[in-house]
Amino acid sequence: MTIVNEQGLTEKEFLEQYDSSKYPKPSLTADVLLFTIDSIKNTNYKKNDKKVLKLLLIKRKNHPFIQHWAIPGGFVDIDEPIDMAALRELKEETNVEDVYLEQLYTFGQVNRDPRMRVVSTAYMALVDREKLNPRAGDDAQEVDWFAIEREVVVPEKMMEYDDFIEKTQTVKLKLLNDAIDYEISCTLFISEKLLGRNIKRTVEIIDQECLAADHGKIIDYAMNRLKNKLEYTQIAFNLVPEYFTLSELQQVYQVISGKEEKPAGFRRKIKDMVIETDHMQNSKGHRPAKLFTYNKYWHLK
Amino acid sequence: MTIVNEQGLTEKEFLEQYDSSKYPKPSLTADVLLFTIDSIKNTNYKKNDKKVLKLLLIKRKNHPFIQHWAIPGGFVDIDEPIDMAALRELKEETNVEDVYLEQLYTFGQVNRDPRMRVVSTAYMALVDREKLNPRAGDDAQEVDWFAIEREVVVPEKMMEYDDFIEKTQTVKLKLLNDAIDYEISCTLFISEKLLGRNIKRTVEIIDQECLAADHGKIIDYAMNRLKNKLEYTQIAFNLVPEYFTLSELQQVYQVISGKEEKPAGFRRKIKDMVIETDHMQNSKGHRPAKLFTYNKYWHLK
DNA sequence: CGAATAGTGTCTGTGAGACATTATCGT
DNA sequence: ACGATAATGTCTCACAGACACTATTCG
Numbered sequence: 014m015t016i017v018n019e020q021g022l023t024e025k026e027f028l029e030q031y032d033s034s035k036y037p038k039p040s041l042t043a044d045v046l047l048f049t050i051d052s053i054k055n056t057n058y059k060k061n062d063k064k065v066l067k068l069l070l071i072k073r074k075n076h077p078f079i080q081h082w083a084i085p086g087g088f089v090d091i092d093e094p095i096d097m098a099a100l101r102e103l104k105e106e107t108n109v110e111d112v113y114l115e116q117l118y119t120f121g122q123v124n125r126d127p128r129m130r131v132v133s134t135a136y137m138a139l140v141d142r143e144k145l146n147p148r149a150g151d152d153a154q155e156v157d158w159f160a161i162e163r164e165v166v167v168p169e170k171m172m173e174y175d176d177f178i179e180k181t182q183t184v185k186l187k188l189l190n191d192a193i194d195y196e197i198s199c200t201l202f203i204s205e206k207l208l209g210r211n212i213k214r215t216v217e218i219i220d221q222e223c224l225a226a227d228h229g230k231i232i233d234y235a236m237n238r239l240k241n242k243l244e245y246t247q248i249a250f251n252l253v254p255e256y257f258t259l260s261e262l263q264q265v266y267q268v269i270s271g272k273e274e275k276p277a278g279f280r281r282k283i284k285d286m287v288i289e290t291d292h293m294q295n296s297k298g299h300r301p302a303k304l305f306t307y308n309k310y311w312h313l314k
Numbered sequence: 315m316t317i318v319n320e321q322g323l324t325e326k327e328f329l330e331q332y333d334s335s336k337y338p339k340p341s342l343t344a345d346v347l348l349f350t351i352d353s354i355k356n357t358n359y360k361k362n363d364k365k366v367l368k369l370l371l372i373k374r375k376n377h378p379f380i381q382h383w384a385i386p387g388g389f390v391d392i393d394e395p396i397d398m399a400a401l402r403e404l405k406e407e408t409n410v411e412d413v414y415l416e417q418l419y420t421f422g423q424v425n426r427d428p429r430m431r432v433v434s435t436a437y438m439a440l441v442d443r444e445k446l447n448p449r450a451g452d453d454a455q456e457v458d459w460f461a462i463e464r465e466v467v468v469p470e471k472m473m474e475y476d477d478f479i480e481k482t483q484t485v486k487l488k489l490l491n492d493a494i495d496y497e498i499s500c501t502l503f504i505s506e507k508l509l510g511r512n513i514k515r516t517v518e519i520i521d522q523e524c525l526a527a528d529h530g531k532i533i534d535y536a537m538n539r540l541k542n543k544l545e546y547t548q549i550a551f552n553l554v555p556e557y558f559t560l561s562e563l564q565q566v567y568q569v570i571s572g573k574e575e576k577p578a579g580f581r582r583k584i585k586d587m588v589i590e591t592d593h594m595q596n597s598k599g600h601r602p603a604k605l606f607t608y609n610k611y612w613h614l615k
Numbered sequence: 616c617g618a619a620t621a622g623t624g625t626c627t628g629t630g631a632g633a634c635a636t637t638a639t640c641g642t
Numbered sequence: 643a644c645g646a647t648a649a650t651g652t653c654t655c656a657c658a659g660a661c662a663c664t665a666t667t668c669g
């Protein structure tokens with residue numbers, strides 16, 4: 014290419030004189046929200062296990078946010094794709110690998126980190142609890158699963174102003190760890206404004222205990238995405254073993270959406286997404302359930 | 315906070331000795347895909363105007379990609395939120411302001427830019443064609459709207475391997491400008507792989523004319539998002555004036571989704587999203603149409 | 616009047632929600 | 643037998659798609 018720019022430079026000359034360090038740059042990190050569904054054994058032998066949504070967090074062992082719990086993640090190397098950085102950091106900090114990542118959102122507020130400007134691209138992954146064994150790595154003292162509970166503190170309120178409508182709500186995210194009997198919490202003020210023909214959702218952290226940076230916001234964002242994608246994709250099948258009963262699958266849906274489903278309706282809804290097998294789940298004190306598998310041809314519709 | 319880390323430093327001491335320039339950082343840019351719907355006057359006085367989806371592009375006047383067309387955007391300042399950078403660059407380069415942005419995706423491939431590692435967060439905005447008047451700014455020789463056409467070059471093909479299913483397709487994006495009779499094109503190889511229970515969509519640029527960097531991929535991504543959001547949100551109303559006829563709205567839906575709608579069905583589908591007014595659209599050589607407005611209470615469902 | 620679009624009514628099949636009913640285990 | 647879950651059938655109502663039909667304008 015022999016085109017020259019306004020300074021009379023060819024592309025080659027331009028690239029040789031270009032100095033990318035002229036301006037200060039934000040740092041870029043990649044974070045991974047690893048979700049799973051865990052089973053809580055029921056004492057009554059007849060009843061099925063209870064399912065809970067859990068998130069993997071690490072306890073930071075360095076400043077900033079030392080001894081706070083955080084979403085695993087870290088800096089993106091200069092010659093490394095963002096998703097690779099996410100996987101690498103996840104492996105380094107929690108020993109988890111071979112998961113499928115989906116990019117969520119890039120958080121770029123100016124004061125997210127006290128050290129410097131840090132922009133963070135968040136990814137989400139869903140895994141079957143049985144398949145992996147997280148273990149603390151370099152930058153983390155501890156790694157553990159936390160059950161997520163979302164409690165509405167101030168119920169939804171709608172206000173109408175001259176030029177917009179606003180719906181607000183205050184929510185408390187609780188992250189519970191039974192094993193070490195520990196609770197992390199984060200209170201969020203959520204506002205949905207209708208400006209013109211667009212809904213702008215903003216989330217502010219009002220109060221926070223032992224959770225790093227703006228990770229409460231990120232968790233909230235991820236849970237919303239999870240809930241939405243549940244309805245029109247096959248993501249739920251990531252949270253269930255190869256063979257599963259329809260009741261298990263139904264519970265996964267219920268735990269994530271927060272809505273109860275009727276067995277008959279649920280079965281109808283997901284009938285095209287699953288394939289019946291000959292295997293059975295026995296020894297449960299009640300009628301055994303057929304095991305199903307994901308129908309991999311479903312998404313071709 | 316008096317907690318010390320493994321080197322015995324308090325948070326204050328840690329922050330004072332922290333040097334964020336130890337590692338090289340990627341550069342961060344923010345790009346804006348500005349979509350609109352344009353009307354093409356019909357020569358037959360009886361027929362309605364034809365609607366076309368258009369995208370705003372700028373012609374670069376410096377390396378790299380000099381004289382190529384590109385999505386407007388630029389570097390994020392160190393103390394500036396990403397969305398603010400997107401708005402600022404849009405204003406600087408195209409003189410467009412007061413639009414509502416939605417974050418799309420962050421593109422972080424390693425070789426996107428020949429100068430250095432550049433990570434780019436893409437935003438999308440939808441505007442009413444009548445409301446704004448783009449005009450070339452600092453970094454751009456020219457600014458113009460391009461009609462988007464998507465032509466399937468190699469039709470969808472499905473292949474089944476041992477451990478995954480792959481659906482591939484080759485598509486040619488054409489960006490047409492009538493005024494200067496100019497066509498930009500970009501041929502994309504699109505693959506959708508079902509790996510485990512996750513669909514991984516990858517897009518590769520096979521061939522490209524006069525389009526900068528990986529902007530063809532970004533446009534493809536945005537169009538998909540647009541198509542999806544059309545079905546379950548109110549975004550279409552951004553592309554239509556305050557008062558509009560249902561036929562106009564229907565055309566917007568059709569142009570974006572690529573699917574024809576039956577008037578009766580369409581009216582039923584969007585009936586709760588619009589409010590009838592007393593105004594009429596006349597002088598069209600056929601029965602006048604009622605004008606409608608967006609029902610701002612719709613999203614409260 | 617003719618061409619074009621606007622707008623409504625009707626029919627029919629599908630599908631979702633509610634409910635009831637039957638099946639089958641372990642103790 | 644009892645308690646629990648599994649699995650299916652039935653009824654109804656709402657709605658989506660297809661189609662036909664009427665209404666209204668400009669030239």
